[in-house]
Amino acid sequence: MNPVLAELHDKARAVLDPVHYDFFAGGVGDEVVLAENEAAFLRLALLPRVLRGKKVSDAFPVLISPTAFHKLAHPDGELATARAAAGTILVSSMASTVPIADVVAAATGPVWFQLYVQPDPEVTQALVRRAERAGCTALVVTVDSPVFGRHRRDIAHGFHDLPAGLAAENMRDLHGVPGLRKIEMSAFSWEDIDRLRSMTSLPLWVKGVLHPADAVLAVAHGVAGIVVSNHGGRQLDLTPAAVEALPGVVDAVAGRVPVVLDGGVRSGGDIALALALGASAVGIGRPVLWGLAADGEAGVRRVLDVLRDEYEHVLAMCGGELTRDMVVVRGTGVSGWRG
Numbered sequence: 001m002n003p004v005l006a007e008l009h010d011k012a013r014a015v016l017d018p019v020h021y022d023f024f025a026g027g028v029g030d031e032v033v034l035a036e037n038e039a040a041f042l043r044l045a046l047l048p049r050v051l052r053g054k055k056v057s058d059a060f061p062v063l064i065s066p067t068a069f070h071k072l073a074h075p076d077g078e079l080a081t082a083r084a085a086a087g088t089i090l091v092s093s094m095a096s097t098v099p100i101a102d103v104v105a106a107a108t109g110p111v112w113f114q115l116y117v118q119p120d121p122e123v124t125q126a127l128v129r130r131a132e133r134a135g136c137t138a139l140v141v142t143v144d145s146p147v148f149g150r151h152r153r154d155i156a157h158g159f160h161d162l163p164a165g166l167a168a169e170n171m172r173d174l175h176g177v178p179g180l181r182k183i184e185m186s187a188f189s190w191e192d193i194d195r196l197r198s199m200t201s202l203p204l205w206v207k208g209v210l211h212p213a214d215a216v217l218a219v220a221h222g223v224a225g226i227v228v229s230n231h232g233g234r235q236l237d238l239t240p241a242a243v244e245a246l247p248g249v250v251d252a253v254a255g256r257v258p259v260v261l262d263g264g265v266r267s268g269g270d271i272a273l274a275l276a277l278g279a280s281a282v283g284i285g286r287p288v289l290w291g292l293a294a295d296g297e298a299g300v301r302r303v304l305d306v307l308r309d310e311y312e313h314v315l316a317m318c319g320g321e322l323t324r325d326m327v328v329v330r331g332t333g334v335s336g337w338r339g
């Protein structure tokens with residue numbers, strides 16, 4: 001892990017209420033997948049190309065992944081995250097503690113809205129309209145959560161609701177129970193994706209695809225992009241590391257829509273590995289929360305700056321372009337990982 005990210009993580013752990021730290025840090029079950037998401041990157045290496053004479057582009061292929069309840073990390077909550085997000089895309093969680101309109105107003109770049117499809121279609125529709133009115137430029141529907149993951153740390157602490165004064169603000173006044181944490185999970189289907197697409201002209205992404213067959217279905221159902229993700233190890237503690245599921249999805253999609261990799265990205269090198277394996281960009285979850293908890297807006301900015309700097313350095317070392325033949329599995333010498 002980049003040492004600045006490690007330092008911010010340590011500071012976040014020191015300042016946060018241990019219950020909230022565990023909510024942010026924890027995963028599902030034995031936290032095997034949580035650990036694997038990071039460990040899998042350490043099993044990969046890059047064969048740099050030389051003498052290519054390429055100028056490194058200044059694109060920064062990073063999105064801020066949607067994470068809930070930023071006011072648990074810092075009193076400015078999502079406003080601080082949004083202000084720091086310049087140069088990236090902020091995917092704002094439906095479970096934000098600041099209303100989406102205020103998040104967009106504080107941001108200087110694009111904000112996408114992450115949505116959990118709700119059992120009541122009217123609630124889902126109201127959320128979509130709130131995102132549209134706020135000025136969000138895409139919807140990201142999370143599809144890996146038909147039920148809540150069982151997080152042992154939260155269960156041990158009895159953490160199942162927000163403290164007084166904080167609320168999932170986007171849910172306010174929907175169903176007339178203001179301010180309760182009442183995000184619901186639902187086992188919806190591709191028909192709901194079609195329905196959502198007909199409900200809005202916003203580009204619609206799906207987040208939480210791991211199986212190549214689902215990636216093919218997602219393209220067939222007209223999605224604008226796919227986030228390969230196991231929800232940061234918070235849903236099913238049996239999946240492969242996110243980066244291990246990436247090549248299969250990339251192959252299935254065959255360039256028809258962009259594929260974003262999310263889970264375990266902790267350095268510029270991890271970003272480079274994901275891009276070499278075919279991702280268009282990566283999403284960052286917990287490191288943003290550590291920056292936010294440690295130092296608010298400045299902390300989030302530091303996380304992004306350090307990743308940008310490290311990524312550009314690695315890219316320059318690799319000759320300015322990243323392709324799958326450059327990826328080697330450590331200990332095997334095999335390149336062109338999985339084809």
Ligand SMILES: Cc1cc2nc3c(=O)[nH]c(=O)nc-3n(C[C@H](O)[C@H](O)[C@H](O)COP(=O)(O)O)c2cc1C
Pocket residue numbers: 023024025037065066067068093094095114142207229230231232233234262263264265283284285286287
């Ligand atoms: C505390 C926390 C809250 C999260 N909340 C959401 C959420 O509201 N919606 C969602 O789609 N994903 C949510 N996620 C998953 C992230 O979007 C992302 O998939 C994951 O954090 C990526 O892994 P990383 O933390 O290793 O970068 C959450 C993750 C964490 C750690």
Ligand SMILES: CC(C)CC(=O)C(=O)O
Pocket residue numbers: 068095183231234
């Ligand atoms: C409100 C929660 C469902 C947010 C979430 O997705 C998570 O904690 O992983």
